[in-house]
Amino acid sequence: ETGVTQSPTHLIKTRGQQVTLRCSSQSGHNTVSWYQQALGQGPQFIFQYYREEENGRGNFPPRFSGLQFPNYSSELNVNALELDDSALYLCASKNRGLSDEQYFGPGTRLTVT
Amino acid sequence: GENVEQHPSTLSVQEGDSAVIKCTYSDSASNYFPWYKQELGKRPQLIIDIRSNVGEKKDQRIAVTLNKTAKHFSLHITETQPEDSAVYFCAAILGPGAGSYQLTFGKGTKLSVIP
Numbered sequence: 001e002t003g004v005t006q007s008p009t010h011l012i013k014t015r016g017q018q019v020t021l022r023c024s025s026q027s028g029h030n031t032v033s034w035y036q037q038a039l040g041q042g043p044q045f046i047f048q049y050y051r052e053e054e055n056g057r058g059n060f061p062p063r064f065s066g067l068q069f070p071n072y073s074s075e076l077n078v079n080a081l082e083l084d085d086s087a088l089y090l091c092a093s094k095n096r097g098l099s100d101e102q103y104f105g106p107g108t109r110l111t112v113t
Numbered sequence: 114g115e116n117v118e119q120h121p122s123t124l125s126v127q128e129g130d131s132a133v134i135k136c137t138y139s140d141s142a143s144n145y146f147p148w149y150k151q152e153l154g155k156r157p158q159l160i161i162d163i164r165s166n167v168g169e170k171k172d173q174r175i176a177v178t179l180n181k182t183a184k185h186f187s188l189h190i191t192e193t194q195p196e197d198s199a200v201y202f203c204a205a206i207l208g209p210g211a212g213s214y215q216l217t218f219g220k221g222t223k224l225s226v227i228p
Binding site for chain 1 (some may be wrong): 119145147149155156157158159162164202204206214215216217218219220221
């Protein structure tokens with residue numbers, strides 16, 4: 001198992017609501033990426049944070065936003081939830097500058113009804 | 114941006130046989146190619162990776178090959194065991210020149226090893 005943790009494990013929200021997901025990166029890792037994995041699909045890149053700044057963004061609308069904190073932990077915020085936002089949200093951490101490997105957390109299963 | 118195609122989408126093999134999963138990528142600037150194994154309800158787990166300056170890498174029963182000219186890479190699992198049953202994802206990443214370490218994934222291959 002990696003040292004990447006996520007909370008909560010599962011979440012059920014109603015369309016139009018807002019949600020915040022949390023990720024603690026592996027010790028020594030300074031870069032956090034977020035991915036959305038729909039059922040039966042590969043993970044899709046949402047964005048990446050390095051030194052508390054967004055450092056790359058995939059094809060997701062602005063209602064997907066994030067933060068990285070000084071301890072390298074991170075949050076993913078999604079506003080105005082839509083049914084299609086139902087997915088497994090994964091964060092992955094790496095040590096930028098040392099290696100290419102990215103290690104995933106267990107994910108948060110979000111269901112939007 | 115990068116696009117990764119993965120084949121086959123499902124693969125069934127008899128225990129002890131070999132399994133091969135193939136991926137192609139579109140951006141010649143990609144320089145790192147990891148493979149992840151994801152069991153049902155669990156996180157993707159990095160099982161092997163290869164950089165663009167290497168043609169082949171092996172770790173026990175698992176090997177990965179890379180053909181930069183053709184822009185394709187493959188995962189080889191020998192002597193398959195029932196615990197190898199899972200969904201396997203290939204991925205590609207652009208180098209630091211792209212600004213971020215964004216993984217682009219294939220759609221996955223569901224491998225079933227039949228005892």
